[in-house]
Amino acid sequence: xxxxxxxxTVRPVTLARLVETAYVCSTGPRLTADIEEQLDVSHRRxxxxxxxxxxxxxxxxxxxPEETEYETTHVGxxxxxxxxxxxWSTVSDILATRSPHYSAFLDVLDTVAPTNLQDILTxxxxxxxxxxxxxxxxxxxxxxxxxxxxxxxQRNAFTGSYYPVESDxxxxxxxxxxxxxxxxxxxxxxxxxxxxxxxxxxxxxxxxERHHCRRDGFDQALCQLASQxxxxxxxxxxxxxxxxxxxxxxxxxxxxxxxxxxxxxxxxTEKVMAGVEQFGxxxxxxxxxxxxxxxxxxxxxxxx
Numbered sequence: 001x002x003x004x005x006x007x008x009t010v011r012p013v014t015l016a017r018l019v020e021t022a023y024v025c026s027t028g029p030r031l032t033a034d035i036e037e038q039l040d041v042s043h044r045r046x047x048x049x050x051x052x053x054x055x056x057x058x059x060x061x062x063x064x065p066e067e068t069e070y071e072t073t074h075v076g077x078x079x080x081x082x083x084x085x086x087x088w089s090t091v092s093d094i095l096a097t098r099s100p101h102y103s104a105f106l107d108v109l110d111t112v113a114p115t116n117l118q119d120i121l122t123x124x125x126x127x128x129x130x131x132x133x134x135x136x137x138x139x140x141x142x143x144x145x146x147x148x149x150x151x152x153x154q155r156n157a158f159t160g161s162y163y164p165v166e167s168d169x170x171x172x173x174x175x176x177x178x179x180x181x182x183x184x185x186x187x188x189x190x191x192x193x194x195x196x197x198x199x200x201x202x203x204x205x206x207x208x209e210r211h212h213c214r215r216d217g218f219d220q221a222l223c224q225l226a227s228q229x230x231x232x233x234x235x236x237x238x239x240x241x242x243x244x245x246x247x248x249x250x251x252x253x254x255x256x257x258x259x260x261x262x263x264x265x266x267x268x269t270e271k272v273m274a275g276v277e278q279f280g281x282x283x284x285x286x287x288x289x290x291x292x293x294x295x296x297x298x299x300x301x302x303x304x
Contacts, residue, residue: 008134010101011052015146015254019083019263021049022058022076029062029069056098083263086256092150101135104128105143106164109153114163114209117141149254154215156205157247157272166212170221175293178225181207182288197236197285200275201247215251222286223278225295232290235276235283247272 017039024030024038036046050070053059058076062069072080075098082090096103108123109115117140124135144162147153153164171177185198185206204218226233251272256263275284 008132009136010099010139010142011048012138012142013049013052014142015149016263017049018053018056018058019080021053022072022080025053025059025070026072026077026080029071031067031069035070056095058098084256088150088254089152092147092152095146095150099143100131100133101139102143102146104133105140106147106152109147109162109164113212114156114161116159116161117144120144120162145252148252151214154208155249156209157249157251158202158205160248161209163209163212165214167217168214169217170207170213171211172297174221175225175295177211178203178207178222179288179291179293181210182286197287200235200284200286201273203286205272219276223276224297225293226278226286228296229290229293232288232293234287234289235278236285236287237275237281237283 020039021035024035030038032043032046032050035050036043039046039049041049050059050061053076054061054070057073058079059070060073062071075094079091079094082088082094096106104124104127105120108120108127112119112123117137121135121137121140124140128135144153144155148155151165153162155162181203182198185202200222204215204222207213208215208218226235249272253266254263255266275282277283
């Protein structure tokens with residue numbers, strides 16, 4: 001247990017591996033060799049994952065004659081229960097309680113966001129200076145990956161900036177906040193190159209970063225606003241590959257996979273670059289023809 005306690009940096013272990021390890025150990029005490037076989041990983045990788053799961057109390061160890069066995073703890077069972085329910089916010093809360101590195105990352109991001117990885121690392125080194133913990137680029141990427149997959153944070157797909165997600169919904173004054181982002185993006189092209197049609201993926205990324213809201217909430221609000229302002233706002237289509245080369249990152253997601261309760265993770269650039277869908281049609285561009293917009297948040301404009 002000394003090795004587990006003394007390590008100052010978080011190990012490069014994926015969220016999927018943590019869940020799989022807790023799951024394998026939930027059916028009874030397991031030897032390292034059992035876990036290697038179940039996860040189909042090398043001894044070194046299994047050992048690394050076990051030590052990180054031990055550190056955050058998802059599993060416990062018990063030394064039997066000449067060998068060590070691992071079994072899921074009560075915390076690990078709560079963790080697995082939240083995963084099975086796809087309650088990602090609870091999973092994130094458990095990690096924030098048990099992993100000092102993850103908790104410190106979220107706290108720092110609340111203070112400095114939106115910002116890049118290097119600035120987060122600098123702030124973490126300063127804030128955690130008098131603790132036994134240390135950070136490097138890999139450790140920030142590891143806990144950032146956990147947070148992004150669990151929906152606690154998002155990253156701008158074009159700039160890579162990190163920011164916390166504070167709301168599932170857009171601000172109540174959505175028409176005005178949307179137009180503000182629209183105007184800012186239009187101006188970046190220069191006065192002589194002002195664009196009437198702006199790419200929805202870019203609008204989405206800038207808007208969500210500025211207002212710390214989820215992408216799905218933005219998409220739902222934009223479709224609702226467009227349907228309530230026909231003639232004032234126009235949604236337009238585009239080729240499927242339009243602008244895809246401009247995105248540096250894909251959206252990192254997490255989902256249950258298989259019948260055994262384990263999870264799989266997916267990363268996709270295509271989804272970042274998608275526009276919005278309304279009544280079975282895909283739209284990639286937004287044009288504003290009249291800025292006098294109405295917006296009724298109580299009206300249900302979803303498809304039947």
